[in-house]
Amino acid sequence: MTRVFIPLDSVAVALGADEVAAKLAAIEGVEVVRNGSRGLLWLEPLVEVETPKGRVAYGPVSEADVDSLLAAGLLDGGDHALCLGLTEEIEFLKNQERLTFARCGVTDPLCLKDYKAHGGLSGLRKALAMEPQDIAEEVMTSGLRGRGGAAFPAGIKWKTVLGAEAAQKYVVCNADEGDSGTFADRMIMEGDPYLLIEGMIIAGLGTGASKGFVYLRSEYPVAKAVFSEALERAYVEGLLGESVLGTGKAFDLELFIGAGAYICGEETSLLDSLEGKRGQVRAKPPLPALEGLNGKPTLVHNVISLCAVPTILAEGGAFYKDYGMGRSTGTMPFQLAGNVRRGGLVEKAFGVTLRELVEGFGGGTRTGRAVKAAQVGGPLGAYIPPALMDTPMDYESFLKIGAGVGHGGIVLYDDTADMAAQAKYAFDFCAHESCGKCTPCRIGAVRGAEVMAKVIAGNDVHGNLALIDDLCEVMTDGSLCAMGGMTPIPVLSAIRHFPDDFLKGDKE
Amino acid sequence: MREGLEVTDAKAQTIGAMDALIAKYVDAQGGLMRALIALNDAYGYIDASALPRLATAFNITKAEVKGVISFYDDFARAPKGEHVLRLCQAEACQAVGSRELTAHACKKADVEMGETRADGRITIEPVYCLGLCANGPAAMVDGKLRARVSEADIDALLQAWEHEA
Known part of the structure; x- marks a missing residue:
């Protein structure tokens, strides 16, 4: 049997990986493994063949390429126009420092045995033998800061939740990865789902929370399917449930799907959505760490923050901090x-x-x-x-x-991009996605788009740019959350660095 | 008379199924969201007749139910076309020509962005990021992900849809 790896990752699938996999699976002597993506996305679908020298990569492979690849000796790592050599030697991959994504693309994402064989669960096993305070301290030592965007020190959050007294506490994973240009959460949930599960269990142990939720956006159907399957298997294997790995410590984890609202990536809006409501932003304080989901202390973290935790526990906070x-x-x-x-x-x-x-x-x-x-x-x-x-x-x-x-x-x-159009889009997007709770964001975004349209049309350009400056100050200082508060960042940076794009309509 | 009775029966049946669906989520965390997603998935949209039933089941007002439905882009309040093309409108796709691609698709399909064509065949909707940002322009075609979508891809797709029986 020759093992052939074809990613189940969204990108690979969107470019025809399922068809390639079906064609190769029909060949005698081939065992197809649907792995995660290595992250060399311009080469997807990236097909890898296991050979005595190591895994040999081919890409991008379409269904139509399969016959010529087989004729060239694909199953022995034979040469072909699409052959990229040994996967591990590809520059793009070789020059990375992979801790969180070390397994992504290497293993079978749904095989727990494979996960363990590649170092999985060693962080959790350590954590299970530790006191909650020591787990939180290890995270503190690592210097880990929230990877969702706010960069808040994770250890402080953990200690706050741990110190809060309540009959029920929660760990909530923010997988509402709505930022355009980002796909790390999606990739890891598709390519190494047990890592997130492990990170969440450790977070539960370190904060005294026995229940977790993953809030995943609906635009990620592949991640939903893979992660659901991983959850089911984790229960069957005793990784989740009343007694995690037979230790008598309980942790339950549920997947919750969003319904297409960018703002639900903001943690308090996410919590409201998770309570079945409109995803409106809450005023802080109270902090979610003290009054979060259902009013209980809640540790809210982005996928990548939680996925860094198993490494921190396995190798120590000091090891992580060295990077x-x-x-x-x-x-x-x-x-x-x-x-x-x-x-x-x-x-x-x-x-x-x-x-x-x-x-x-x-x-x-x-x-x-x-x-x-x-x-x-x-x-x-x-x-x-x-x-x-x-x-x-x-x-x-x-x-x-x-x-x-x-x-x-x-x-x-x-260089064909028009930064004035991008600046207007920033306001349009804010108008579309604003939760509507605070005025600077709800009204400011609409007014911003209108004024920017005047600038683009060449209508009193300088006067209107001054108005935008003023409006941005109000939005920055007066908005309840980052949606309205940070929309001025793309707008003002575009104006500052690319003034010509805004002045080209100027008739004076 | 007979016909009218049949309609009533069918409606009662649907309402029964709707109630059964809603009942599954009454005690779940975020139950209303889950019930709405289930209804939206099952029927393709959330019919106005579901509002009072949801309100009763979750012990909230109809206005609150409506407020939740209108907040989220995924919840449709009317049936969509037989085919749904969702085109990503976010920055990473803009950088590789999604604006031009969108204009092309809407023109070819003869439908406005966010609308369903009068004959009920095709809906084109915006979507804000499918996580295929390194391989744009991205689209979702009847629920399936597509990357590096070209104008030729759109033409082929629309042609296939137009030529269906």
């Missing part, structure tokens, strides 16, 4: 998206520069034209010009240039 720079410790799965030649996932320690990611890993634009800008950190992130791309990707350095790392998404634009 990164300054107060930005550990690794970050950066995501190269948009108009990029080599799009995909790059897990690196904090401190890699934006240019290394965009030019080194990404290889510039897909169209081959000059890079005009990178929007970093989703729809609420800044548009960054090439002149600033030597900035290291860490929370502090990005703050200094008026930007944020966010969830690590990087959307690349070539």
Whole structure:
């Protein structure tokens, strides 16, 4: 039997991986494994064949390529125009520092045995023998900060929930990954779902919570299917339930599906949605750590934050802290998206520069034209010009240039992009997605879009830009959450770095 | 008379099925959301007749139920077309031509963005990110993910739909 790996990842499937898999599975002597993606997304569907020398990669493979690949000796790792050599030797992959994504694409995502064989559950086993305080302390030591975008120190959150007295506490995973340009949560839930389950159980142990929910967006049907299956198997295998791995400690985990609202990625809005309500933002305080889901103490974390936890427990907080720079410790799965030649996932320690990611890993634009800008950190992130791309990707350095790392998404634009159109889109998106609770966001987004339309039409450009500046100040200072509060970031960064795009309609 | 009775029976049956569906989620965490998703999945939209039944089941007002339905993009309040094309409108797809692709698709299908064509065959909707951001423009075609969608892909798709029996 020759093992052939064909990803079940959304990208691979959207490009025909199911058809390739079906064709190869029909061949005698072939065992098809549906793995996660390695994150070399421009090469999907990436087919790998297990050989005595290691796994040999081919890509991108379409159904029509299968016959010629077989004729070229695919099953022995034979040479072919689509052959990429040994997977592990591909530069894009070789130059990464994979901690969280170490298993993604390597293992069979749904096989718990495979998970354990590749180091899975060693963090949990350690945690099961520790006191909750020591688990939270280990997370504190690691310096881990929330990977969803807010970058709040995780250890402080854990200690707050742990210290809160209540009959019921919760761990809630925010898998409402709505930022355009980000797909790390999706990839790990499809490619290594037990990692998230393990991270959530440890979080339960470290905070005294016996129940968890994963809030997943509905736009991720593959992640839903894979994670549901993993949950079911985790119960069967005794990883979840009344007695985690037979220790007598209970942890229950449920999947909850959203219904298409970007704002539900904001933690308090997510909690309201999880209570069956409109996903409206709550005023803080009270902090969710003290009064969260159903009014009970709740640890809310992004997928990637929770997926960093098993490594932190297995290798120690100090090990994790050794990666990164300054107060930005550990690794970050950066995501190269948009108009990029080599799009995909790059897990690196904090401190890699934006240019290394965009030019080194990404290889510039897909169209081959000059890079005009990178929007970093989703729809609420800044548009960054090439002149600033030597900035290291860490929370502090990005703050200094008026930007944020966010969830690590990087959307690349070539020189045909119109930044005034992008700035207007930022307001339009905010108007569409605002929960409506606070006035600066609800009204400000609509007014912003109107005024930006006047700028684009060349109507009193300078006067209207001044008005936008004023409006952005109100939204920044007066909004209840980051939706209204950070919409000015893409708008103002576009105006500051690409003024010509806004002045071109100017008739004066 | 006979025909009218049949209609009533069918309606009663649907309401019975609706109630059974709703009842499954009454005690669940976030039950109203789950019930709405289940109704939306089962019928393709949430009929106005479900509102009083949801309100009774969850012991809230009809206005509250309506407020939840209107908040979320996924909840449809009228049936959609036989085929649904969702085109990503977010930044990563914009960077690779989703605006032009969207204009092309709407023109070819002869339907406005977010609308269902008068003959009920095709709906084109915006979607804000399918997580295929390195391989845009992205789309969801009758629930299936598609990446690197070209104008030619759209043409082929629409042609296949138009030529269905």
